[in-house]
Each structure stands twice: as structure tokens, then as C-alpha cells.
Amino acid sequence: MHKVYGNIQGIKTSKLKELQQLYEERQPGDRLVTPEFAQALAAISTDIHQPVCCYINRRGQVIRVAVGTPSQTQIPPEELPRHSAKRLSGIHCLTTQFTSEPPSQAALIAMQRQRLDALVMLNVSDCAKRTSKADRQAKEGFLANLVPDLETPWIISPPLSLDDITELDFDDLVQEWEKEISEAGDGILLSQKIVSEQDRVLLVGVQTDNISSQRFEDGLGELVRLVESAGGIVLDTMRQKRSHPHPQTVVGKGKIEEITLLAQKLGANLIVFDRDISASQARNLESEIGIRVVDRTGVILDIFAQRARTQEGKLQVELAQLEYMLPRLRGRGQEMSRLGAGIGTRGPGETKLETERRVIQRRIAQLQQEVNQLQAHRARIRHQRQEQEIPVVALVGYTNAGKSTLLNVLTNAEVYTADQLFATLDPTTRKVVITEPETQERRTILLTDTVGFIHELPPSLIDAFRATLEEVVEADVLLHVVDLSHPAWASHIASVQEILQDMPTIPEKSLIAFNKIDQVDSETLAKVQQDYPQAVFISATKGLGLETLKVRSLQLIDETVEAIPEAQNVVSQNSY
Structure with missing residues (x-):
């Protein structure tokens, strides 16, 4: 059974089956999408009240179906085809949205990060009461593609009718786009192929009213040293003054867009904040920016994990890491499976998240006992x-x-x-x-x-x-x-x-x-x-x-x- 990615919580089983069936719909290799497939996607998206993304290769095969925006449903770098930096990935994204606006900057940056052949955004209606079949159809949309321009590395078409989108000769368009990129030499796509074992980090500092300018700058300077001690490369620092941190995203919406664009231009793969941020704030930021986000404590814990040499040092570091990780479990997938659990540990009606949390809590209790023994020994x-x-x-x-x-x-x-x-x-x-x-x-x-x-x-x-x-x-x-x-x-x-x-x-x-x-x-x-x-x-x-x-x-x-x-x-x- 094919997997549906993204935020599928709360979606009915019947709708999940419809999403899985999209994998079986093969598209013509010389077309972006058929009218029938576009309308099927629009209908499902309207029914579940969420955008849906389909990633399609040049043979017309649907390789990924996900619930969410393009920035939320990106294909991991290790799963993308390995091509020259001057070539596109051979995959285009067909997605839905409930507005008539051009693609957002976050969606465009997601296209650039994955080197997608194209991004097709279908405008659909999110009617609370769908009285007719027409309410569930896509009638127009936008087409975006990459160009070798360091300042604005994409082009967005004017609004196109669905007929215009489905009749485009996709083969000719892709050949033309890749020729432009190849002839441009070291274009914008090169930034996506930087090979380094070190994290490429963009720092973000938030100066609130209770922090003096000197203390703020000293803190950022120290954060640079922390990241370097952890083995990262600091590419740049962004600053914002606020009376207090935004409760959902620490920084404002406009600053998030600036961070996203600069991170993409620099080829950053990690955002580090100069303060502790909550688990929900980290998830919201990662969803908006599309890049992993950690806070100052996360960097310090990483350093401690690298430096601990004795068994007791490793014991104490693991305890600190698990206590830090516990509230950040949501969306971690199967990362916790290495900590234990197995047959017989899952209670009736218990979700995967609850199981992982229970495993970590048991491990924390065990480690605290060992630390108590260490205290007694000392x-x-x-x-x-x-x-x-x-x-x-x-x-x-x-x-x-x-x-x-x-x-x-x-x-x-x-x-x-x-x-x-x-x-x-x-x-x-x-x-x-x-x-x-x-x-x-x-x-x-x-x-x-x-x-x-x-x-x-x-x-x-x-x-x-x-x-x-x-x-x-x-x-x-x-x-x-x-x-x-x-x-x-x-x-x-x-x-x-x-x-x-x-x-x-x-x-x-x-x-x-x-x-x-x-x-x-x-x-x-x-x-x-x-x-x-x-x-x-x-x-x-x-x-x-x-x-x-x-x-x-x-x-x-x-x-x-x-x-x-x-x-x-x-x-x-x-x-x-």
C-alpha cells in the first residue's frame, strides 16, 4: 500500500484511500497533468479542507502524495535524484491552494531547494457547503519554474486556465529551461549541491525589551562560538527587535520570509535561535521555513554529546538530551525506536506518539536512578x-x-x-x-x-x-x-x-x-x-x-x- 505523507491526522479512511489511488494514475510524459487528474486532486483537497501535493516524475509516475503545502511536504534531499547542479531533478509538483494568489515565497523556495522541474498551483474552492460538482473543481492556476538568476531564481506565469495548463508541451519546456541553466554556468542551482559534513548555519537573534544591546550582541557572539564548537559553519546572522517573542513563531511573519529567502540563498541547512524556543514554536518555524530549527540549548546539548568521554559523562548527557527531547516528540516518526519498546509494550488504543513518550519516560527514570547511584559513589x-x-x-x-x-x-x-x-x-x-x-x-x-x-x-x-x-x-x-x-x-x-x-x-x-x-x-x-x-x-x-x-x-x-x-x-x- 502506498504511503500518504504530510499531515494526515483526522482524515477519514475513505479519503486516505482516494489519496492512495492517486499513485495509480499515470500521466502523459509530455504533459504536466491531465484535466481528469487535476479535477480529482481538486475534489479530494476540497473534501478534506487541506492542500494536497503530488510529485510526478518525467515518466508520468506519481512518486509522492502528501497533505500540506509544498514547503511542508518537501522530498528529503537523500531521496531526490542525484543530478548535476546544472540540471533539474526530473520531478514536478502539482498542488492545490484555496486562494487565487500566486505561489507563496515559501512554496517557491521549496521548489528551488528540490530543483523541481516546475510547480503547478491549482486554485480550488474551499466551500463549507459544496452544493454542486463545480464547487469541487479547479478552473485556473499558476505555473512556476526555475531560472539561473541569483536574485530572483524563478518565474511565475500569469493566471492560466486549466485548459492552458494541461495543453502545455512539458517536454519542450523542460528542455528549454535546462538549456538556459546549463548555459548560465554557475547558476543558482549550484547552491543546492554544496557537499559538506558540517551544518551550514544561519543564526537568528531576537532582542526583547529586557535585553540591553551589549548583552544581546555578546550573546550572539557566544552563539557563534557555540555553533563552531559543535562543528557547524556560521554563514550569517539575522536580528529582530521585538517587545516580546511571538508566541507561535518567536519572530514575525515578515522576518520568517526573510530568514527563508536568506537561508536558501546561502545554502543553509540549519537555523539556530539565540534563545530557548518551545517545541511548538520549533515545529511552526520548521513548517514555515522548511529547514531544521534548533535553539541555544539544542546546540549546547550537541556539544555535550560530542565531548562526553567517560561512561558517567555520557550517562548525564543522555539524561539531559531525553528531557529536552520529550516535549519535542511530535512528528519525529520512528526515530525513538532505537530507545527500546517492542511487542507487548503498546497499550490498547495507544498511539505511536504515546508509545514513544512512554519509552522515553521509562528511560529517563532509569537514567535518574543511575545518576543517583553515581551521586552515592561520588x-x-x-x-x-x-x-x-x-x-x-x-x-x-x-x-x-x-x-x-x-x-x-x-x-x-x-x-x-x-x-x-x-x-x-x-x-x-x-x-x-x-x-x-x-x-x-x-x-x-x-x-x-x-x-x-x-x-x-x-x-x-x-x-x-x-x-x-x-x-x-x-x-x-x-x-x-x-x-x-x-x-x-x-x-x-x-x-x-x-x-x-x-x-x-x-x-x-x-x-x-x-x-x-x-x-x-x-x-x-x-x-x-x-x-x-x-x-x-x-x-x-x-x-x-x-x-x-x-x-x-x-x-x-x-x-x-x-x-x-x-x-x-x-x-x-x-x-x-
Whole structure:
């Protein structure tokens, strides 16, 4: 049985059978469509109150029937014939619409993306009360085809009668169109054949009233780094100012059309928004633009999935991904089948979507149990450290501040480092032996590297990485590493402090270490030294200020140890 694609939910079985029968209607190879087929398509479309698309090859075979607009029912790139970039795909689309307007820009861009031979748009009536057969017929329409023009890569005919459309010599037209494209050389179709394993990304930033211009631009700059860290190529950035995000599509309708056109011109295959967007907003945008849409959290999760190296790191990343994915299940097809399920798991009357949701919920519950076990394991290790009375210093800071580099320099560890956001995820603890300058006593401390923070760290990540972040909670001293060479270092400090404040408890003693001082000018350094007199200033890569850092760390540890008996005395006095 042939498959009907698109939005078929709620369509009666009898109408689905009529749609499936369209596959059996072969068209003449030298014609776009026969009058009988056009009227059959118009009648079904009117009956179900939805546009219908039929994709037909040059042999006249119907290869795809779908419910929806051309932009919503596109043939996936991997299913399109592999032709030269200077040739059309050998497929034309016959579709219906309930207005008398020319094809929308979204429909035209869908034609261009698939390199369709032509787009035939039939105008039909969507009458609530169809009193006669004429109410269910197509009487006119539009014909659109591609041309080798970078600015406007298509031509739309004036309104044509159905007789005019059905009598066109399609063979001659296609030969003429492909000849023009071939003679033009590197035409517009070349953008559709860019071969790259990397995602080609168009960024979209929405500045609302509660975001300053500086914070907005800093956020976009950070998003560029995030996409590059995930392995994508940023092609361009679009911006829009709004008092608040559009509830359905984040940006306005006009901006969606701009995004769609620019993405097509650039050959983008992914749209990334600078803010978290809901599952319904993502679906609406993908439906309008015809390109995959993700938000900032989706990019961060992708980076985490690439960076996790240990079993526990992968465990926490999978938990975060599933919690993020759960509300976005609609329309995912069979992607979740790899997670489990099978015979006997489907309840009576349960839909495929409900089954997938149930499978993911079970997997989340299982992963949360494993994370709890991981927490217990880490707690036992920390208890053993406490029994040995070895003080712990936790490195915290914004991602890419240089924490792992500092750990490597101080402990001769071999933690992976790179000029990337979230280069390391898994916590690493190493011993550091420090000689006190006055007594020459050799003392041992433990230095723990933790996952980097970021502005508005997604809640799902905070929850999934709670076992890792407990290393911060249980430390004696926090060493807050700041990348002084970053233009937004002040907001990085604020973001880290905001995340730390949300934790149940954190060490009372902390020390700010401004890193990468070799990359800033003397005036900036002097100003920050004046504003932060208690901080230390270092360069982990150049080895500057490291001895001062060690001494200050020991001083804070001693202050912490001295404060514990005082607190115990206060408790015992209050107990009488």
C-alpha cells in the first residue's frame, strides 16, 4: 500500500484511500497533468479542507502524495535524484491552494531547494457547503519554474486556465529551461549541491525589551562560538527587535520570509535561535521555513554529546538530551525506536506518539536512578578524602576560561584542552603539593576541575549534571577562574555567581583568579587590579602568578579550617 505523507491526522479512511489511488494514475510524459487528474486532486483537497501535493516524475509516475503545502511536504534531499547542479531533478509538483494568489515565497523556495522541474498551483474552492460538482473543481492556476538568476531564481506565469495548463508541451519546456541553466554556468542551482559534513548555519537573534544591546550582541557572539564548537559553519546572522517573542513563531511573519529567502540563498541547512524556543514554536518555524530549527540549548546539548568521554559523562548527557527531547516528540516518526519498546509494550488504543513518550519516560527514570547511584559513589569518594583530611579546591568558571589548562599546569595532568566552549565535561581531581614560603612545609591539596558554566545554563543540564556539580558543593574552597581577555568577562562573573547562588550550599571561601593576563593591555590590567584587590592575576599558559595563586589558596584553606572549630563552639554553646 502506498504511503500518504504530510499531515494526515483526522482524515477519514475513505479519503486516505482516494489519496492512495492517486499513485495509480499515470500521466502523459509530455504533459504536466491531465484535466481528469487535476479535477480529482481538486475534489479530494476540497473534501478534506487541506492542500494536497503530488510529485510526478518525467515518466508520468506519481512518486509522492502528501497533505500540506509544498514547503511542508518537501522530498528529503537523500531521496531526490542525484543530478548535476546544472540540471533539474526530473520531478514536478502539482498542488492545490484555496486562494487565487500566486505561489507563496515559501512554496517557491521549496521548489528551488528540490530543483523541481516546475510547480503547478491549482486554485480550488474551499466551500463549507459544496452544493454542486463545480464547487469541487479547479478552473485556473499558476505555473512556476526555475531560472539561473541569483536574485530572483524563478518565474511565475500569469493566471492560466486549466485548459492552458494541461495543453502545455512539458517536454519542450523542460528542455528549454535546462538549456538556459546549463548555459548560465554557475547558476543558482549550484547552491543546492554544496557537499559538506558540517551544518551550514544561519543564526537568528531576537532582542526583547529586557535585553540591553551589549548583552544581546555578546550573546550572539557566544552563539557563534557555540555553533563552531559543535562543528557547524556560521554563514550569517539575522536580528529582530521585538517587545516580546511571538508566541507561535518567536519572530514575525515578515522576518520568517526573510530568514527563508536568506537561508536558501546561502545554502543553509540549519537555523539556530539565540534563545530557548518551545517545541511548538520549533515545529511552526520548521513548517514555515522548511529547514531544521534548533535553539541555544539544542546546540549546547550537541556539544555535550560530542565531548562526553567517560561512561558517567555520557550517562548525564543522555539524561539531559531525553528531557529536552520529550516535549519535542511530535512528528519525529520512528526515530525513538532505537530507545527500546517492542511487542507487548503498546497499550490498547495507544498511539505511536504515546508509545514513544512512554519509552522515553521509562528511560529517563532509569537514567535518574543511575545518576543517583553515581551521586552515592561520588559521595563515598568524597568521604574517603575527608577522612584523610586533604583539603579540596574546586575550579569553577565560565566555559573556556582556562580551568583545565590551569589544572594541567599545576598537577601535570593530561586533561583535554582546546580553544572551544565546553572542551571538557567530566570532573577530574588531582593532587597538588605546595611548599609554604615561610615554613618550607610541603602540603598536599586536591584540585578538582568541573564542567564550565555559561549564561543561562539550561535547567536540564543543571539537573543532569548535579552529580558533577556536587564536587563544587563539597569543596573547601572555590577558585573562580575568569578569562580576562574576553570582552564580556564581567558578565561571565555575574553568570557564574548566579548559578552558584542557585546551589544548595557552596564553600564560604572563594578566590577569583583572572587568567590570560598576557593577552590584555596594561591599562585594563591595572584597572581590574584596582577593582578586585583580593583577586590573583595569572596566565596558565605562560606560568605567570602561579606561586601567588598557590599561596593564596593555602591561606583560604587555613581560614576555612580555623572557622570550623569556632562554628562548632557556637553550636555547642547554643545546645545548653
